[in-house]
Amino acid sequence: MKFFRRDREPSRRSVEDVDLDSLLSLVADSLGYTCVFARDGGSLTLGGGREILVRLAGLRREAGRRSREDWPVLVSEHLANAVAAADDLLDVCDLDQVKPLLRTRVESVDAVEDLTRVVGRSLNGDLVELLTVGARFVRPEEAGCWPIPSGQALDLALANVREDERLAISSLDLSGLQAWRLSGRTVAAAAHLRWLSQYVSVPEDGMLVILPDPATLVVYPVDGIGVVRAIERMRVHAERAAGLSQQVYWWHEGRLTLIRADIVIQDGQARLVVAPPPEFARVLARLAA
Structure with a gap:
């Protein structure tokens, strides 16, 4: 799985700190606040009616990864969010406070407006x-303020997801094909793929997976040539659900791989065009032999 961000602290010249501080002061003034920096540069205090502490460690790291053209928007968002959250009891920059609340959620790439403004990792090309x-x-x-890298924070979140609940298992009939439905109360069902063998028997060649909604998984074992029919039935079910993703995936050795399956209309008839990845195509050839 590929992480969005590098956890290495970028090398930065002191003049960049000065320029960023000047921009912070300018934006604070435009918002109607005075601005006093801590001596170590790790935070600033906005004044003007009340005092608001703004942590800067994560902002400085993020600014170091971005071009200067991005700084005005980055700084404006950071100060605006700090002001908006001033009355909240929770300080997201404080890992000790937020650790019990960390969770994960799977989204379609197309559903995320800007991947540079979130913390996460790619599961595949579209999730x-x-x-x-x-x-x-x-x-x-915010995550840049924490004393741990983003990968470790995601692992903490996954541990919380696992402790939250055990998914309920039921059989699902897909036009004569029996699949397994795993469902829960939260939106983190996809995380449970990592522990799939604790729910169902997982063959050596893995499982087919669809994600009809964030709280549900539907899986089918890759254990025979009948898997070809399963791809069709699962793709149609995902299309009707119109949820998190309408595609079919292959869960194998800890990876979630897209099995491209498109429904096309030709001469008034609907048919499924499947383009399996090479590794899965080799599995199909072996099963068909």
């Missing part, structure tokens, strides 16, 4: 696993 606190996504400048 991403994002870090959340409560009901919202964690921003890079």
Whole structure:
């Protein structure tokens, strides 16, 4: 799985700190606040009616990864979010506070407006696993304040997901084909793929997977040539559900791989055109032999 962000602290010149501080002061003034920096540069205090502490470690890291053209928007968002959250009891920049609230959520890449403004990792070309606190996504400048890299934060979130609940298992009839439905109360069902063998028997060649909604998985074992029919039935079911994804995936050796299956209309008839990835195509050839 590919992480969105590098966890290495970028090398930065002191003049960049000065320029960023000048921009922070300018934006704070435009918002009607005075601005006093801590001596170590790790935070600033907005004044003007009340004091608001704004942590800067994560912002500085994020600014170091971006071009200067991005800084005005980055700084404006950071200060605006700090002001908006001033009355909240939760400080997302404080890992000790948010650790019990960290979770993950799988989203379609197309559903995420800007992948540079969230923390997560790619599951494949069209799905991403994002870090959340409560009901919202964690921003890079928030996670940048934590003393651990983003990969470790995601692992903490996954541990919380696992402790939250065990998914309920039921059989699902797909036009004569029996699949397994795993469903829960939260939106983190896809995380349970990592522990799939604790729910159902997983053959050596893995499982077919569809994600009809964030709280549900539907799986089918890759254990015979009948898997070809299963791809069709699962793709149609995913299309009707119109949920998280309408595609079929292959869960194998800890990876979720897209099995491209498109429904096309030709001469008034609907048919399925499947384009399996090479590794899965080799599995199909072996099963058919």
